[in-house]
Amino acid sequence: MSGGAEFFNEMREPDGSVRSAYSNYCQWYDGQDPKLLRRKHSEAETNFRKTGITFNVYGEDEAEERLIPFDMVPRIIDAAEWRRLSRGIEQRVSALNAFMHDLYHRQEIVRAGRLPQRLLRNNEAWLSNMVGFTPPGGVYTHITGIDLVRTGPDEFYVLEDNARTPSGVSYMLENRETMMAMFPELFLRCQVESVSDYPRRLAKSLAACAPSCAGDKPVVAVLTPGIYNSAYFEHAFLADQMGAELVEGSDLRVIDGRVAMRTTSGYKAVDVIYRRVDDEFLDPLTFNPDSVLGVPGIMDVYRAGGITIANAPGTGVCDDKAIYSFMPEIVEFYTGEKPLLPNVQTWRCADEDSLKYVLDNLAELVVKEVHGSGGYGMLVGPAATKKEVEEFRAKIVANPSNYIAQPTLSLSTCPIFTKKGLAPRHVDLRPFVLMSPDKIDITPGGLTRVALKEGSLVVNSSQGGGTKDTWVLKD
C-alpha cells in the first residue's frame, strides 16, 4: 500500500497545514527538543514496567508478561466531533440492549422479518438459559466497547461491537496518567476532558444495576480467571480503583440462594459480579462442566434474582459479525431512527450473490470469521500473498456462512513519534460505554489503537499494535 494522500490524516490538512484540534499540541511540539522527547519516550516504557501494566502472552509453557507499546503523541478529537460520535454510540448501545431483551423474549425482530431466525439458532453465543429471563434493571450490556474507524472529516464507521467482555479500559486510564506525568504543561495548554473518574462511574453504574435483594450499598466484586489471564492486570486495576474485591471462582460459592465470597470473617453475599470470565466458564453446573473458573450454581441464583452478572450471559451475540451486518436494521427496529453511525459495508458469505462477489474480489477485501476476534483468523486481501489468498478461498468455499467480507478501509492516520520525528500510522478507536437502568454514560475518549508498522492496517496488540492517549477537547 502506498502511504500518504489517500488516507485521512487527522493532524494535517492535505495542504500540510495543521487541523484546528491539533493546533495547540503542534505549537507545543514544535517548541520541544527532539532529544528530550526521545528520552521521555524511553522513560515512558520504564514507567509502564515499574507499575506492572502488562498483558500476558501464552507461550509454550508459561505465561510471559509483555508491555503494549505506548506512543506519546495523543490522538485528539474536538468537542463537536465527540458530541456527534457520542450520540451515535448512545443510540447503538441502547439498540443493542433492546435487541438482547427482545432476542431472549418474543423475538419481535425475527417475527417482523428483519432478522433471519437462523442467525440466532446457529449462534454459539446464544444461551437458551436466558430465554424468558430479564436481568435486574433490564440491563444486559453494562459495559460495551464500540470499535470505530475513521475515513474522512465526518466519516466514522462502527467496525465491531464488543459486548462480551470488552477490555482495554485500563490502558485508557494509564495512558492518560503517563501523559500527565510526562508532560504536565501540555494539559495546561490544551483543555482535555478527564477520563480518570471512569472507575468511579463504573462502580456507580454497576451498583445501580444491583438486584432488589441488595442493601443500600451493593457489594460489587470483579471476577477474574486468575493471574495467568492475559488481562489480569486490568482486572486487578479496576477492582482496586473501584474499591471492589477481586475474586476468583474458588472464592465464591452459593449459600442460601446468594452468591457469597469467602472473607477472613466468613462468607459474605455479593450483589453484583463484574465478570471477566466467559459465559461458558461461569457455571460448571450449567455450561462447561470442567470449568474451575466459575461458580457452581450461580446461574440458578441469577435466574432467581439473587445476583447481577455484568455483562449478562448471552450478550456475546452482539459481537457476532453476522449479527453486526444487520446492525443498521437492528438500530432502526428498536430506536425508530436511522443509525447515526454507519456500519462498514459487509458481505455475508452465507448469501449466494455476496459469496460470488467476495470470491471474485478476494484480493481487495478483508475477510473475517463470524466468531473471530483479536485480529486472528482474518484475511487482509491487499496485504496477503497469492498463496494466502488461495488458501483462504478454500476455507470460505468449504464453510461460507462462517465468513463475512468488508472492503479494505482507508483507515485514518495519526502521527506517532519515531526516531525521525512524527510519522503517520493507522488508528482505530474504542470508546467505553456504561449502561444502567436510567442512563448511558460514555467516557469522553477511549482507547486508540495504532498500527506501529508503516502501512499496516492491523492495530491489534497481539499483532504489533500499540496504544495512544485519546483526548477529547473541551468546548
Next chain:
Amino acid sequence: MLGRTANGLFWMFRYLERAENTARLLDAGLRMALTRDLVTAEEEWRSVIATSGQRQAYEAKHASYTGMQAWNFLLRETGNPASILSMFGLVRQNARLSRNAISGELWEAINENWLMIDEQLAKPVGENRVLETVATIRRAGTLARGALQGSMLREEGYHFALTGMFVERADAIARILDIKYYLLLPSLSYVGSSLDTGQWDTVLRSVSGDRAYRWLNAAQVDARSICEFLILDDRFPRSLAFCHSELRANLAALARIHGSEGQSNALMRDADMRLTNLSIDEIFDQGLHEFLLDFTSSNAAIGNAIAADYRFLS
C-alpha cells in the same frame, strides 16, 4: 478481605523475609570468606549452605564447596527451590494476587525490585558482582518493609503481612541456631575452638546481629551469651522474643478487628508463657536442640492456626 487475599499477603511477606534471610546469610559467608584462605573458605561455604537448610539439595548437584558455586546456588540455581530468585518470583506473584489489597507504593517497591533482581540474577553472578547483588536484595527487603509501614492502612491486610514476616523470621532464627548447635561442629571436642568461635560469628552476622551483640556484650563470644541474645533479648529485632512479641501484637490486632479471638491467639498465649518464663540456663539444661525443636513446632502451629482462623484456603 478475601481469605485468599489474606493468604497472599501473609506469604508475600514470608517469602520476602525468607529471601532476605538468605541474603543476610550470604552476606555473612562472603565477609568470612574474604578474611580466610581458600581451604577454610571451603569450610565456611559448607556451613553457609548447611545453615540455609539446603545442604541436601546442594550436594545432590555439586561435589565440592566453592564460593562461586555456593552463592550462585543460593542466589539463582534452579535446583534450589528456596533460591532468592524463586523466592522473589513468589513474592511478586503473591503481590499480584493481592494487588488490590496493597498500596500502589508497596506494589511498585516489590515490582521494581523484582525487575532489578530478575535482571541481576539472569546470568551466573561472578566475584565482581556478588556483593552488589546481595546489597540490592537486602535493600529490596528494606524498601518493601518501608513501603508497608509508610503507606498501608492499619487494617487486617497490614497485620497479615506482618504475621507472615514474623512467623518466618522466628522460624529462620531457630533453624540457624539449631543447625549451628546440632550439626555444624564435627564433634563436641571442637567446642570453644577457633572453628566454633568462627561459626558463632557467622551465626551473629547472618542475622545481622554482630554489632548489636558486641555493643551489648563487649568481647564475650560464647555460645550461652549468644543464644541468650538471639533467643531472649527482645531489644534485638531478630531475636525469637522480639518476633514473638510482634506476632502477639499483630494477632491481637486481628482479633480486635474481627471482634473475636481464634485458635491462633490461644496458641500464641501458650507459646508466650513458655518463652517469657525461661532463662537461658533453663534452656541449656533442658537442651537447646529440644527447646528449638519445640519452638519451631509451636511457631508452625501458630502459622497454621492463622490460616485456619482467617479462612486462607477454605
